[in-house]
Amino acid sequence: MLNRRHTLLGLGAVATLAAASPLAAAEGPLRIVATTGMIADAARQIGGAEVAVTALMGPGVDPHAYRQTRTDIAAMTRADLTLWHGLYLEAQMEDFFHALARKRTVVAVAEATPKALLRSHDDYADKYDPHLWMSPELWKYVVQEVARALTQARPEAEAVFAANLARHLGELDRLSAYGRRSVAGVPEAKRVLVTAHDAFGYFGRDYGFDVLGIQGISTQSEAGLNRISGLVDTLVERGITAVFVETSVADRSMRALIEGAAARGHEVVIGGELFSDAMGDDGTYEATYVGMLDHNFTTIAGALGADVPAGGMDGTLGAGH
Template identity: 70%
Template structure:
């Protein structure tokens, strides 16, 4: 949530030379690619954004580097996810908040909307970006944070946020239409870790992860054996690997099913905790979800357009 009062932000703004606001963009550091994209969408040319975690990086295990520390201590605003996603960095953020404006943008989501964490009684599933309806709340929090630190650009931030939220809403409609074409008996999503719980709840899929909500939980032989039995008994033919998680356990799952005479294919690679390559459509939030929705629906016998919602996906389906 926003931790500094509006008056405090105004006082900081008043203390700075007018030219500093007019000429220099706001320096923002964001932990995940999803947050960095939200800042770029809302901030536009008013911000200069540095994302700490690039494609393929697992935020559950990430620790700040020396260059990260330098960037954050020099930033006007530091945005992190919260909800125990960046578990290895929480202590650092608590210390940094005494000196800089540091905001956990997902912590402000109404807790009644969140899933309980499967490993910690007092925590919640942090993967809220997996459903556009929850991500809207994060975008709004990003807008509030930018406005608090740079109130002079409030109208710009509001207009940009409104435009971006319209795209997020279109994404919800696309997901409902496209995933709705998947036959009911195919609506089982088997992934490397339990990052797709909100996705499943929103779009009517049963989600089975080898690991728990955090990639730091171990995938034991018993869990793999249980899932092999599920694949065989229910004749599930497609599973999904993740760009930020090793596919070793998923390969063991496929091999285990094969040993029992049941063929399972990799339905595709999904973006779970990190987006696609920088500079690509899949390297944006909308592109990331468009990719996941289209890959899942296509692999599970749904009807999908050739290149996703707006024809921008890098690969055809």
């Protein structure tokens, strides 16, 4: 009932604010609202000076559980363009976005990815794993859809958007190559990534890792005692000595996993903190998509035995952006 009440309030606010919203200004930057930091970064990379981007979900925020606030609703109903991920990532907000789309321009940018390239969802037969940003190759489809949406919103800037898109796609190619170089030094037997939830499936597919999450694809799925017990067995049997926590997911289940292994006489340490559903702190290199993945590649590979540079791809990890 609370969920329904929240949705109805949101839809009512859409109708009220959209009716009062002024027409988009012909001059000045496009006003863009993006749900996640990853999408916001893509819009900034492609839009440059042509856009002013607001991200709804900041560092450490879980998009699986996020609900729009009244401030969010006001921002989106006044924006020239709202970009959301789709693929059931922002499940709690879907009704709101469909209602907003009747009044404003709204684009689910991940929905442009070919379905044949997507992993099936472990909880819903007709849904897909939404964590495309874990693969720079898949993220290219999202970036290109962002460019298409910006061009449609401001066709006179098409040449600017096209040039920025080409540059950014080149950065993603370089990032993907760095990821492959980094993990190449991880012994085959150690290519097991244990995390709080199953956000790294596309990473595992691209880079040859078994990925084991305590929770499923959504952080809203339950992490039962049977699942933790089964993972403890796997840690012991396969000799896995490092697991990873996530910036946007509480680490209590991961601590239980480590304690369970210790009770079996097997020492497991935290190999590092990964960015799963949100990027780094504002103003840092890790608050960009490239920085986020650079951090993950470097942290995972280094903790599992590869010789990687502490500063990552360009020596900028840990530095301000």
